[in-house]
Amino acid sequence: xxxxxxxxxxxxxxxxxxxxxxxxxxxxxxxxxxxxxxxxxxxxxxxxxxxxxxxxxxxxxxxxxxxxxxxxxxxxxxxxxxxxxxxxxxxxxxxxxxxxxxxxxxxxxxxx
Amino acid sequence: xxxxxxxxxxxxxxxxxxxxxxxxxxxxxxxxxxxxxxxxxxxxxxxxxxxxxxxxxxxxxxxxxxxxxxxxxxxxxxxxxxxxxxxxxxxxxxxxxxxxxxxxxxxxxxxxxx
Numbered sequence: 001x002x003x004x005x006x007x008x009x010x011x012x013x014x015x016x017x018x019x020x021x022x023x024x025x026x027x028x029x030x031x032x033x034x035x036x037x038x039x040x041x042x043x044x045x046x047x048x049x050x051x052x053x054x055x056x057x058x059x060x061x062x063x064x065x066x067x068x069x070x071x072x073x074x075x076x077x078x079x080x081x082x083x084x085x086x087x088x089x090x091x092x093x094x095x096x097x098x099x100x101x102x103x104x105x106x107x108x109x110x111x112x
Numbered sequence: 113x114x115x116x117x118x119x120x121x122x123x124x125x126x127x128x129x130x131x132x133x134x135x136x137x138x139x140x141x142x143x144x145x146x147x148x149x150x151x152x153x154x155x156x157x158x159x160x161x162x163x164x165x166x167x168x169x170x171x172x173x174x175x176x177x178x179x180x181x182x183x184x185x186x187x188x189x190x191x192x193x194x195x196x197x198x199x200x201x202x203x204x205x206x207x208x209x210x211x212x213x214x215x216x217x218x219x220x221x222x223x224x225x226x
Contacts, residue, residue: 036155038215043155043215045155086215100149100155100202100217102217
């Protein structure tokens with residue numbers, strides 16, 4: 001069975017700090033790895049990663065996938081209180097016939 | 113049984129049929145959600161219920177009709193669907209409808225509309 005593990009489960013940092021969230025997976029085959037920010041009601045899409053070693057950036061957020069070591073990281077620099085959320089990592093199966101496999105999430109709290 | 117369960121796991125229906133998707137959570141949560149996952153698209157939020165009250169309808173066509181009889185059960189009634197409605201429909205629940213509550217997802221119902 002596919003498995004996605006995120007660490008840490010919870011993280012509390014001060015505003016302005018840089019954080020790195022980890023996602024490791026045990027998946028035999030997948031089409032993409034997705035990062036979501038779950039802030040209010042529903043996960044908000046952040047990144048879709050399909051190729052190993054290519055960093056994707058969006059403002060203060062960046063993410064990279066390592067298919068050899070089977071993990072992905074999400075970096076947030078110069079954190080702000082608005083970054084407080086649960087960050088979810090998910091793996092998309094190759095043929096779109098099955099559900100996303102979600103990780104447990106990392107609860108990030110930014111202290112002013 | 114624990115966690116979030118969904119039935120059926122697979123459903124094939126014609127455009128004139130009426131069917132219902134069922135979601136049940138055994139986590140004591142107060143908020144429940146319906147999502148649509150289409151191929152090559154991120155998750156799309158459809159409906160949110162908090163304490164059995166619908167708090168969000170994300171511009172979903174009326175051919176999708178949700179029902180939440182209690183905090184543990186959520187239904188999605190389907191009628192006169194279109195082929196483009198074929199997708200994976202995911203149910204989720206969380207303790208409350210707050211920003212920091214983790215949502216727990218069910219296995220999904222794979223819907224095919226012919």
